[in-house]
Amino acid sequence: MQLKMGNIGPIRAATVNLNSLNVLIGPNNSGKSIFATGMYAAWSRAAADYAARRVRLGKHFSAIPDDRAYEASAYVFEMLEEGKTPQVEELPDVITDIFDGLLREIMNLYARGMVNEFERIFGMPLVELRRRQKRLTKGAISVRSWRPTWSIDMEISSRGTKTEVSPPDLSEVWPKSGTHSWRRIKKRTDHVQGLPRTYLLREMATEIARNCFRKIPLHTKYLPAARSGLLQSHKTLAASMVRRASMAGVEELKVPAMSGVVVDFLGELLELEPRESSHFADEAAQLEREILSGTVRLEEDLFGYPEIIYTHGQGDYPLARTSSMISEIAPIVVYLRHILMRNDHLVIEEPEAHLHPASQTALARCICRLVNKGLRVSLTTHSEFFLQQLNNAIVASAIPEPEADEVGFDPEMRLSPNKVGAYxxxxxxxxxxxxxxxxxxxxxxSQNSFSEVEEKLYGESVVLSRRLEEDEEN
Structure with a gap:
């Protein structure tokens, strides 16, 4: 999948593909966080869920002649009984026309849901995101998918947001249903003879709609740059809003404006449950061992809210009494242990924040393992140490395994360049x-952006050394 942004915030033009690992590099105030937020909105399931809820199947299938519905249902049911895959070319034209119309409606609903999601995530109307120069420019956001091929183009002007949709072709979407999917449909329709003729077709339509969005990660989570402060204050904010809720209807209840990124992060914290997922438990333990020198666990407080506790050899501490380094790493540990699963997408802003260089490289190694175990990761970074560790993992993938093992790069640590996109x-x-x-x-x-800073600092040190020598000679 691909996301394009034009004239959004400080960004004039940007195009990023969804890779296993996406690395966004650049100076402060260059638009990395804005684009990362856009990635979170574009590759979220929220818009797809919106389309699935709003699509009007009855409108499409009520127009099918009964004989055509019977013909199509009989053919599909016969194929399923024989363990074969129904072929779209064998369906009557009236049925394929209905499916084509359904695809158009689904994608139009998806586009509407995507506009809503972008505005929710950014916490403002899209028209306010346009880049300002001498005058407001026209903004543009495009989301594209390949296999199946579809696109959503949003043009943002003072008049609002205009969307243009290019739906996928039915012949491309249909084959995305594998044997498992057809078995599931058959199980649901084993008694199709006693049901309306369009029942089986509706099941197929639901499967077709699902096929449009198979490339979108099942879950996308966002760890904002201010996570340490939010992590330490989220319960205070929640308690304050609950206390003031009793006055709703009596006086105006003012709620501080927050972006969807922050709201989603706070929501995750307040809804955490102490059940563990085994997908990334080893990587969570690795971060505890190599960076935290302690463990992180969840406890319920007196009001039933989850409390994140840091345990060290000297005792147990709530995060409000720990260092900023622990507050930065603790949510990553919690997400890995309790929330994330394979094929999910995690967006992390500045994973190196508040970390010593040794801890930065340890976190980079952990991310390499996560990517190789099936987690998609997108991150922004300013750290040369962090980037160099990723580069070492890439280079290690190009040398023979025994030699890579000798220098500490086991198979889970080596990072194929085909999995990485850098911008x-x-x-x-x-x-x-x-x-x-x-x-x-x-x-x-490439680390050219860091090399320029390094060369400048080196040049300054040379000049200073020469001046010092001249003063000593005088």
Missing amino acids: LFEPTASGTEVHSLEVIPDSGI
Whole structure:
């Protein structure tokens, strides 16, 4: 999948594909966080769920002649009975026309849901996101999918948001249903003879709708840059809102404006349950061992809210009494242990924040393992240490396994360059341009943006050393 943004915030033009690992690099105020927020909105299931809830199946299938519905149902049922896959070419034209119309409606609903999701996640109407120069520009957001091929294009102007939809072709969507899907349909329709003729067709329509969005991660989670502060204050905020709720209807209840990213993060914290998932438990333990030097666990407080407790050799501490480093890493541990599953998408802003360089490299190693175990990760970073560790993992994948093992890169640590997408956010006078960086097997991601700073610092140190020598000689 692909996300494009034009004239949004400081960004003039940006295109990013959904890879197993997406690395957004660039200076402060270059638009990395805005684009990461856009990724969260674009690759969320919320818009797809909106389309699934609103689609009007009855409108489409009530128009099917009974004889055609019987013919199509009989053919599909016969194929399922024989353990074969029904072929879309064998269906009557009236049925395929209905399915084509259904696809158009689903994608139009999906586009509407996506606009709503973008506005919710950013916490403002899309028209307010347009880049300002001498005058407000026209903004654009595009989301594209391949296999199946569809696109949503949003043009944002002072008049509002105009969407243009290109739905997928039925012949491309139909084959996405595998044997397991057809078995599920057959199980639901084993007694189809006693049901309306369109029942089986409705089941097929639901499957077709699902096929449109198979490339979208099942869950997308976002860890914002301010997570340490939010983590320490979320219960106070929730308690304050609950106390004031009793006055609703008596006086105006003012709620602080928050972006959907923050609201979703706070919601995750308040709804956490102490059940563990086994998908990434090893990586959670790795972070505790290598960075925290302690453990993180969930407890319920007196009011039933989940409390994150940090346990060290000297005792137990709520996060409000721990360092910023622990508050930064603790939510990652909690998400890995209690929330995330394989094929989910995790967006992390500045994973290196408040971390010593040794801890930054340990977190980078952990992310390599997570990517190899099936978690999609998108992150923004300013850290040369973090990026260098990712590059080492990429280079390790290009050398023989025994040699990589000797220097500490087991198979789960080696990162194939095919899994990585790197993007440089480069501010210009006309807005930030985003460039795709080549990921090279023998060197990894280019670090030119860091090299320029390094060369400048080196040049300053040379001049200072010469001046010092001149003063000593005088």
